[in-house]
Amino acid sequence: MSEQKAIVTDAPKGGVKYTSVDLPEPEHYDAKLSPVYIGICGTDRGEVAGALSFAYNPEGQNFLVLGHEALLRVDEVKDNDYIKKGDLVVPLVRRPGKCINCRIGRQDNCSIGDPDKHEAGITGLHGFMRDVLYDDIEYLVKVEDPDLGKIAVLTEPLKNVMKAFEVFDVVSKRSIFFGEDSTLIGKRMVIIGSGSEAFLYSFAGVDRGFDVTMVNRHDETENKLKMMDEFGVSFANYLKDMPEKIDLLVDTSGDPATVFKFIKKVNNNGIVILFGTNGKAPGYPVDGEDIDYIVERNITIAGSVDAAKIHYVQALQSLSNWNRRHPDAMKNMITYEAKPSETNIFFQKPHGEIKTVIKWQ
Amino acid sequence: MSEQKAIVTDAPKGGVKYTSVDLPEPEHYDAKLSPVYIGICGTDRGEVAGALSFAYNPEGQNFLVLGHEALLRVDEVKDNDYIKKGDLVVPLVRRPGKCINCRIGRQDNCSIGDPDKHEAGITGLHGFMRDVLYDDIEYLVKVEDPDLGKIAVLTEPLKNVMKAFEVFDVVSKRSIFFGEDSTLIGKRMVIIGSGSEAFLYSFAGVDRGFDVTMVNRHDETENKLKMMDEFGVSFANYLKDMPEKIDLLVDTSGDPATVFKFIKKVNNNGIVILFGTNGKAPGYPVDGEDIDYIVERNITIAGSVDAAKIHYVQALQSLSNWNRRHPDAMKNMITYEAKPSETNIFFQKPHGEIKTVIKWQ
Amino acid sequence: MSEQKAIVTDAPKGGVKYTSVDLPEPEHYDAKLSPVYIGICGTDRGEVAGALSFAYNPEGQNFLVLGHEALLRVDEVKDNDYIKKGDLVVPLVRRPGKCINCRIGRQDNCSIGDPDKHEAGITGLHGFMRDVLYDDIEYLVKVEDPDLGKIAVLTEPLKNVMKAFEVFDVVSKRSIFFGEDSTLIGKRMVIIGSGSEAFLYSFAGVDRGFDVTMVNRHDETENKLKMMDEFGVSFANYLKDMPEKIDLLVDTSGDPATVFKFIKKVNNNGIVILFGTNGKAPGYPVDGEDIDYIVERNITIAGSVDAAKIHYVQALQSLSNWNRRHPDAMKNMITYEAKPSETNIFFQKPHGEIKTVIKWQ
Amino acid sequence: MSEQKAIVTDAPKGGVKYTSVDLPEPEHYDAKLSPVYIGICGTDRGEVAGALSFAYNPEGQNFLVLGHEALLRVDEVKDNDYIKKGDLVVPLVRRPGKCINCRIGRQDNCSIGDPDKHEAGITGLHGFMRDVLYDDIEYLVKVEDPDLGKIAVLTEPLKNVMKAFEVFDVVSKRSIFFGEDSTLIGKRMVIIGSGSEAFLYSFAGVDRGFDVTMVNRHDETENKLKMMDEFGVSFANYLKDMPEKIDLLVDTSGDPATVFKFIKKVNNNGIVILFGTNGKAPGYPVDGEDIDYIVERNITIAGSVDAAKIHYVQALQSLSNWNRRHPDAMKNMITYEAKPSETNIFFQKPHGEIKTVIKWQ
Numbered sequence A, B, C, D: 001m002s003e004q005k006a007i008v009t010d011a012p013k014g015g016v017k018y019t020s021v022d023l024p025e026p027e028h029y030d031a032k033l034s035p036v037y038i039g040i041c042g043t044d045r046g047e048v049a050g051a052l053s054f055a056y057n058p059e060g061q062n063f064l065v066l067g068h069e070a071l072l073r074v075d076e077v078k079d080n081d082y083i084k085k086g087d088l089v090v091p092l093v094r095r096p097g098k099c100i101n102c103r104i105g106r107q108d109n110c111s112i113g114d115p116d117k118h119e120a121g122i123t124g125l126h127g128f129m130r131d132v133l134y135d136d137i138e139y140l141v142k143v144e145d146p147d148l149g150k151i152a153v154l155t156e157p158l159k160n161v162m163k164a165f166e167v168f169d170v171v172s173k174r175s176i177f178f179g180e181d182s183t184l185i186g187k188r189m190v191i192i193g194s195g196s197e198a199f200l201y202s203f204a205g206v207d208r209g210f211d212v213t214m215v216n217r218h219d220e221t222e223n224k225l226k227m228m229d230e231f232g233v234s235f236a237n238y239l240k241d242m243p244e245k246i247d248l249l250v251d252t253s254g255d256p257a258t259v260f261k262f263i264k265k266v267n268n269n270g271i272v273i274l275f276g277t278n279g280k281a282p283g284y285p286v287d288g289e290d291i292d293y294i295v296e297r298n299i300t301i302a303g304s305v306d307a308a309k310i311h312y313v314q315a316l317q318s319l320s321n322w323n324r325r326h327p328d329a330m331k332n333m334i335t336y337e338a339k340p341s342e343t344n345i346f347f348q349k350p351h352g353e354i355k356t357v358i359k360w361q
């Protein structure tokens, strides 16, 4: 079968259509799959708006199937020990190239960048918003918890958080980061932003033992405050109430002005994870005192992008644990379920959005 | 004895005098020492110019003895296994406080900052530019190589380099930084600046196996180019010839404009060590694309300040090795030997300066 | 109050009594507590049997209160941010000395050993099997999950497992231990033994992603096999069916013959955690080929004892997650609840024992 | 050219001949080389004695060229940036297979073992004792120091030491191994054995800052004691004077009885490197108390074999530094230079041997 419905854009020009496309079956594949839920995020919207210059269509094609945050069902699969027909799986977004990091399954740390790697639904590889998918088992991560349901669609965004904590684990070894009792009790983690990735960072931070605060430059909705409260996360409108004495700072905004304002609140030996990107954010004058602040306090600033298969596995495990502990909060993470034909969700965020997903089946 | 000659300032106001001061013998000490050579650097000059607002006199005193880059001779010492009368030693600049890092001998990573620690000749503790010194053995590092001579005065600035490489070793573990053959052959290290610290970084980089380039925004003198050449270091005037594809970037300038210009030449998984400080450097507009660059490439930026006793030990060992391999280049590192009375060297760099030292005895 | 009921021995001679003892209130304490449940293990039984030569009474006393695996209730506590009256807490067993590891909260890694540290209920410090306890907040770990109940008494044995995995995380970095897809899928962990610690190791191994097998030299009871099955752990009677190709081997037996038989089944780059101890285990002839096997395969063998406060915190979190996922299996971990007066449990294991606990209140 | 002189054995049967062999030129090669010096060690002697069951001839051949400790001269080489005609180089012994460690240049950590890798002169790959050699640049390490001369033949045995210290660096991170002043001053390293590898370990230990003692079960010759003394290494006949309080123990004997006797002298958090192998060493009864000792003290025992290209590079750098500092001691390392025809050196150690080499040209 090759004629099927898909949500496509024309990268990097943009636009979006739910339409019939001709996608031939590949010569080799282990499994045939179909989407159950697919989340959308700023990347999808950026592509549709034509704002992501790095996005491009697969070679020789004039369209790109969208969708990278997928939960799929296995419809057919060759004999193997890992997955079987009917299983729910999450597919890897980035596929390996030939560099030294790619060849050990760490294409998230690709030494070369494009063209060494491809990201499904973003750079040269069709995404998952189409009726029929083919893939190899090594790129599929099984959902083990039968009670997780559609929450598993958060695996892809959460995997980034798991990798960022791996980076934190490595770089924080440069001094003793932990407290005098060997724990993180009383250590403060601040997350800039209050979108879905910020929530996932905050939940993972609580799991690690941090005292976690999410911040934004406005007050938050009752719904979001309640979810934070359930996980033991606090919130600050930083225009009114600027957090101080930060040990771990995570940015999901990509805005230099905000990032550097908060860096000057970071403690000695503090770690800053840069995760959010916003290529259009205006310049902020970083001066000699800012550099001096970072140097004198042995502060580490680490960019972190994408994640490896192990982080998808960890993400699924955390989702499962959170879902048992806080089922209401987790259900509230998915604020809107669209039909594939509702392509307007790529242009306009549904009101109160945390995560909008497309229910495919 | 308490009346003695010393070079003093009044921190943070500034000024400099070679004068008699009254410094009483402490109640407890292990060793009595006298200076042989003491180097001066931008910190000393900043204090004298009144430009370092963080400098301050010892409590209850209206002056501060200058000098932190010292080579001392042991004149008397209590019975011990480590040093004896006549030995040359290098004293630690920063003294421990009570925080978790200070209590394991890592005051360079102090979790609190002042007032938990004190730096001799800079913050609340008299420096080493005085006729008579008293200290405890645990804060003294023995010069083992009898052939090293005055080159040992470079131990203090070089210890910072050794600590920065320790930081590099830790943070670079977040991905595979080494090449496909497990070595650093072909990996490029660029050092911004061409002062004494930049030279020491470049020599240590060559030892590690990097392909090393020092850069500045002007051409360099024959003398400096010859020294670089002897160690296998190349030089680029980056206004004419901007290096690309950097794996390890070290900044000794403290200038944000330069730092961020070079960060955009750093490879995926690249490491940036921020070492230089210049509180008066003007602002440079860091924008969304700069943040994006760091995130997408998994780049790590690490401030690094001071060093621990182990780095003093490593520095002495490297100086010894370099001095045997390149004795002429090492001799050329010390470009001027002043008398203690030549206090004008605090205001004006001698022509062609790499390192100016005061020969005390 | 000083007269109270306690279970005591006379270390290292042995014996056990549930009796009234006179234990004066300490001059300083933050909290007054009472036991809820206290587990017993081979250490308690070894003390009672007079088989642990390293056990000793507190200085100047002729008895030692037993009990180190405690779940306590807070009856009174000074004003603080962490625990309040009525909370359940787990107390730390080992208390810090003055060495470099103790002073950063890592008395589990004490550089000196006794007399630098003391273990409650074992070496020179009264244990928790008494009506009234006094302690400082820094040595108490709060049970956060209200649904955990008596399962929290497993925190103390599980903390050892968490520390052992920390050791694994460090030592396994000497090569790439993970699979080609970056995960542990297909990596085999074998645990020698099928007692309570072996179960806790196996559950933690499954969480990490290992393919886990517990082994013993006999078949196992239906009850135990069912619990393993629920967690996805397999079992082998190694006399009939010897596992091969082990990546992570954990020994809980302390028996050299068994340990070395299994070491020769460990893969290249494999890790062996030695955890169990049995001072009376007979000698096993380790020969040149055994050493050769370890060398040629880059195998690492790590002794691991005790754990730090952070591992108690992690243990409580894992217990909470496991209890939600597998409540029946977790309940089955506690196979017998004794009254304090049933001191025969120190001499004779109740039939089918996994963990025997004393219900104090 | 294909007919040439070589020293061959018939693995694993043994025997040795200096004879003409027919070795055709390979289809592809970067460089043509010839031997200058080639060291011999217990491995060569074991092969010749027919005692190494794991040795085997190249596929389809009835002989194996010996020699793995080589110093070669480049006679021809294709255009490249790294080596040129006339350079001295050291060739890598082990060649990569396809496993995850081999594919990042770490065949020393091969996950599979043979047949994934081949070791020149030992397992299925001809060694370097032949008139003409062909190789690829990536497997050659350049001797940069023109003053090093024949000392460079020690690169191959020293590379093992460098890798062992890499292992030490990783595994010792599980606790604070360093002293309270952050250094290794006063930390004791003991090396079992006094052959050439033991010497190289001891010199490298001194460089790291350890207080180093070599031990053997007899007194040592004047020549060896003088060499140790020059480097600041002490010696103990452990039958008379057993060292205590060991922080880092390195075994070069492969003898279990000796290893386990010394393990019980290792401090808490101590590290044991197993390096020596002796498949015929008799069994030593390791008992429950031995296991207990390792567990209670958090001791780590790490097998370490072979090394990566980076360790060859580090070895050459250390040899260069040592040769400048202690030229006489380094010259004394090579105790006998044989001609290729003197094949009796494979059967009988020349008197007072540290390292015997064959001078090929």
Ligand SMILES: [Zn+2]
Binding pocket: A040, A041, A042, A043, A044, A068, A069, A157
């Ligand atoms: Zn997304």
Ligand SMILES: [Zn+2]
Binding pocket: A096, A097, A098, A099, A100, A101, A102, A103, A107, A109, A110, A111, A112, A113, A116, A117
């Ligand atoms: Zn790649």
Ligand SMILES: [Zn+2]
Binding pocket: B040, B041, B042, B043, B044, B068, B069, B157
């Ligand atoms: Zn300075």
Ligand SMILES: [Zn+2]
Binding pocket: B096, B097, B098, B099, B100, B101, B102, B103, B107, B109, B110, B111, B112, B113, B116, B117
């Ligand atoms: Zn401090």
Ligand SMILES: [Zn+2]
Binding pocket: C040, C041, C042, C043, C044, C068, C069, C157
């Ligand atoms: Zn116990």
Ligand SMILES: [Zn+2]
Binding pocket: C096, C097, C098, C099, C100, C101, C102, C103, C107, C109, C110, C111, C112, C113, C116, C117
């Ligand atoms: Zn201690």
Ligand SMILES: [Zn+2]
Binding pocket: D040, D041, D042, D043, D044, D068, D069, D157
């Ligand atoms: Zn050899």
Ligand SMILES: [Zn+2]
Binding pocket: D096, D097, D098, D099, D100, D101, D102, D103, D107, D109, D110, D111, D112, D113, D116, D117
């Ligand atoms: Zn391999």
